[in-house]
Amino acid sequence: MNERIEQPEGLVAPFASHIAGRSGRADALAALAFPRRKHEDWKYVGAQLRALKGKTFVAAEAAPGLSLDALGLSAIDSIARLVFIDGAPSDTLSSIPDGLDLRVSALTDAALAERPEALATSFEGDWFAALNEAGWSGGSLLEVGKNTDGGGVVHVAFVSTGGASSATLPRLLVRAARGSKLQLVEEHVGLGEAETFASPFIEVLVGENAHVDHIKIQRASVTSHHVARLAVHLSEGAHYRSTTAHFGGAFSRQDVVARIDGGNTTCELHGLVAVSGRQVSDTHSSMDHRKAHSFSDQLHKCVVGGKGHSVFNGKIFVRQDAQQINAFQLNRNLLTSLGGRADTKPQLEIFADDVKCTHGATIGQLDAEQLFYLQARGVTPEDARGMLTYAFAAEVLERVPILSARSEMARLLAEAVR
Amino acid sequence: MMLSVKNLHVVADGAKILRGVDFEVKAGEIHAIMGPNGSGKSTFAKTLAGHPQYEVTHGEVSFDGQDLFELEADERARAGLFLAFQYPVELPGVTNATFLRHSVNAVRRANDIDELDPLEFDDFIREKLELVAMDPVFLDRSVNVDFSGGEKKRNEILQMAALEPKLALLDETDSGLDIDALRVVAAGVNALAKEDNAIVMVTHYQRLLDYIEPDFVHVMVGGRLVKSGTKELALELEERGYDWIIEELEETS
Numbered sequence: 146m147n148e149r150i151e152q153p154e155g156l157v158a159p160f161a162s163h164i165a166g167r168s169g170r171a172d173a174l175a176a177l178a179f180p181r182r183k184h185e186d187w188k189y190v191g192a193q194l195r196a197l198k199g200k201t202f203v204a205a206e207a208a209p210g211l212s213l214d215a216l217g218l219s220a221i222d223s224i225a226r227l228v229f230i231d232g233a234p235s236d237t238l239s240s241i242p243d244g245l246d247l248r249v250s251a252l253t254d255a256a257l258a259e260r261p262e263a264l265a266t267s268f269e270g271d272w273f274a275a276l277n278e279a280g281w282s283g284g285s286l287l288e289v290g291k292n293t294d295g296g297g298v299v300h301v302a303f304v305s306t307g308g309a310s311s312a313t314l315p316r317l318l319v320r321a322a323r324g325s326k327l328q329l330v331e332e333h334v335g336l337g338e339a340e341t342f343a344s345p346f347i348e349v350l351v352g353e354n355a356h357v358d359h360i361k362i363q364r365a366s367v368t369s370h371h372v373a374r375l376a377v378h379l380s381e382g383a384h385y386r387s388t389t390a391h392f393g394g395a396f397s398r399q400d401v402v403a404r405i406d407g408g409n410t411t412c413e414l415h416g417l418v419a420v421s422g423r424q425v426s427d428t429h430s431s432m433d434h435r436k437a438h439s440f441s442d443q444l445h446k447c448v449v450g451g452k453g454h455s456v457f458n459g460k461i462f463v464r465q466d467a468q469q470i471n472a473f474q475l476n477r478n479l480l481t482s483l484g485g486r487a488d489t490k491p492q493l494e495i496f497a498d499d500v501k502c503t504h505g506a507t508i509g510q511l512d513a514e515q516l517f518y519l520q521a522r523g524v525t526p527e528d529a530r531g532m533l534t535y536a537f538a539a540e541v542l543e544r545v546p547i548l549s550a551r552s553e554m555a556r557l558l559a560e561a562v563r
Numbered sequence: 564m565m566l567s568v569k570n571l572h573v574v575a576d577g578a579k580i581l582r583g584v585d586f587e588v589k590a591g592e593i594h595a596i597m598g599p600n601g602s603g604k605s606t607f608a609k610t611l612a613g614h615p616q617y618e619v620t621h622g623e624v625s626f627d628g629q630d631l632f633e634l635e636a637d638e639r640a641r642a643g644l645f646l647a648f649q650y651p652v653e654l655p656g657v658t659n660a661t662f663l664r665h666s667v668n669a670v671r672r673a674n675d676i677d678e679l680d681p682l683e684f685d686d687f688i689r690e691k692l693e694l695v696a697m698d699p700v701f702l703d704r705s706v707n708v709d710f711s712g713g714e715k716k717r718n719e720i721l722q723m724a725a726l727e728p729k730l731a732l733l734d735e736t737d738s739g740l741d742i743d744a745l746r747v748v749a750a751g752v753n754a755l756a757k758e759d760n761a762i763v764m765v766t767h768y769q770r771l772l773d774y775i776e777p778d779f780v781h782v783m784v785g786g787r788l789v790k791s792g793t794k795e796l797a798l799e800l801e802e803r804g805y806d807w808i809i810e811e812l813e814e815t816s
């Protein structure tokens with residue numbers, strides 16, 4: 146038996162009733178220590194962890210009677226919309242028409258039990274994933290059948306209405322069966338200013354020759370804590386293209402584990418972070434090439450203003466049998482203020498010999514000659530800074546294949562860098 | 564008087580570059596400033612445009628009745644001063660169309676002229692493109708990124724055409740141009756030269772002056788304008804180089 150480790154009650158208690166119903170998961174959580182700064186993966190956000198640990202959150206209660214307009218969701222051109230209010234799926238605000246080529250249903254522990262091992266173990270030993278595994282509720286299962294085209298974009302929105310100290314553990318399992326196509330826009334919206342905590346856990350199974358596009362837009366309130374986990378599993382011939390944009394949150398952290406478990410695969414994990422004030426945004430990724438013949442690409446850009454702080458830690462693994470791999474990774478950071486900070490740590494671990502991997506990281510400021518050029522054409526220094534900052538970050542948006550999502554992200558980016 | 568420069572002294576990176584420049588330009592005039600490399604020609608142009616690298620230590624400049632040094636670089640541009648860059652700057656991710664429209668509207672706004680919406684701007688700029696024989700595809704490309712030397716210079720003249728400045732300073736606009744590109748650029752500038760505006764060309768070679776005929780030619784040596792004349796002076800410089808002027812200066816000092 147493991148010795149019982151002290152848990153941060155303020156984070157666990159809101160989910161006690163769900164944790165009690167999953168004894169195995171409860172034990173797994175109880176055996177893990179809450180992360181600390183001395184853990185390599187958390188070294189830059191020790192203060193955020195300490196702050197989080199000391200808070201007392203309560204189970205979120207869904208605010209009743211909200212209209213769709215009041216949610217301020219991004220205008221996504223979608224065929225289906227799933228809306229979660231404070232963690233609970235909302236029948237009235239969701240729109241899932243009949244006759245779709247995809248299936249949306251309530252997630253069950255039984256469905257999770259059927260996950261392949263390679264997906265289910267993606268976040269072994271991770272405290273926040275373990276908290277979600279034990280304490281989630283109101284999750285959804287999104288499925289596209291064999292050789293079917295989902296027919297359009299599914300917009301999944303998690304809305305926090307801003308109940309004081311409310312906590313949620315959103316959960317979504319996506320199964321794109323062999324030869325299918327799916328486009329997903331995942332959005333996190335915070336209404337109001339209340340300090341909330343959300344730790345979503347999203348899993349995506351990309352079957353043989355399936356294509357999944359996955360966009361995430363994080364617009365949590367600027368006082369909130371957002372600690373997200375995303376696990377992706379790619380089978381032979383699978384294509385997974387994702388872009389995540391973080392605009393909100395006092396503290397946002399996203400960890401992505403992509404296990405590329407087949408040849409002729411493409412995996413893209415792009416990212417855009419725009420923080421200011423005292424926002425902190427930390428992205429960790431693991432691009433895990435486990436089989437021969439695969440391609441991965443990652444462009445991660447951060448714009449840091451005010452006294453903001455961005456962290457990027459991108460790992461690329463190429464296993465011993467994974468020959469003929471092309472892997473590209475680039476992290477670029479733009480500091481637009483004197484008080485901003487960016488930390489970056491690209492990591493390659495290559496055990497095969499026939500691979501082509503490139504990675505790079507830069508941290509810079511706006512270019513004085515570019516600013517002068519714009520000024521010399523009548524543009525105010527303020528507008529010139531905005532234009533150049535937007536241009537720096539917008540390169541990531543070119544990778545977004547869903548046009549309505551791209552234009553909404555462009556709008557949010559323009560607001561964020563103004 | 565369009566531009567009046569009195570006893571201008573400028574320092575850059577601790578070095579004295581301009582050492583007392585006096586210069587006047589009236590509306591309708593075309594001036595050429597020539598001189599050997601390192602004489603301060605480009606510094607003069609960039610200082611007038613407000614480049615932050617250059618520090619004015621002494622002197623006065625009035626532009627269209629205003630104290631130029633009271634204005635920031637962007638305010639000078641909105642007041643009608645234009646610098647065509649010797650080395651146009653690349654702006655990755657900013658399309659030429661966005662750049663030009665922002666720029667044109669900033670100037671229009673400052674002069675109480677209605678701004679152009681994207682559609683109106685499209686009509687407006689296509690007319691200007693013809694002037695410098697540029698393909699409209701350049702509007703959708705990032706500013707100056709992967710442009711050839713000639714394309715960059717044409718893009719500068721396109722901006723001049725769009726902004727219709729009172730005073731245009733052309734800094735080595737002929738450098739890096741082949742003869743065809745030079746003809747196109749010169750034709751553009753000539754079409755833009757009017758009675759109510761003025762042009763100052765900064766150039767090392769007389770070649771450009773075959774295509775854009777100046778009313779006055781000045782020679783800058785050691786940070787001062789040491790000799791002025793008409794276009795015949797440029798021909799003499801072409802033939803004899805700059806050494807004889809430097810020698811003349813040494814004799815008189």
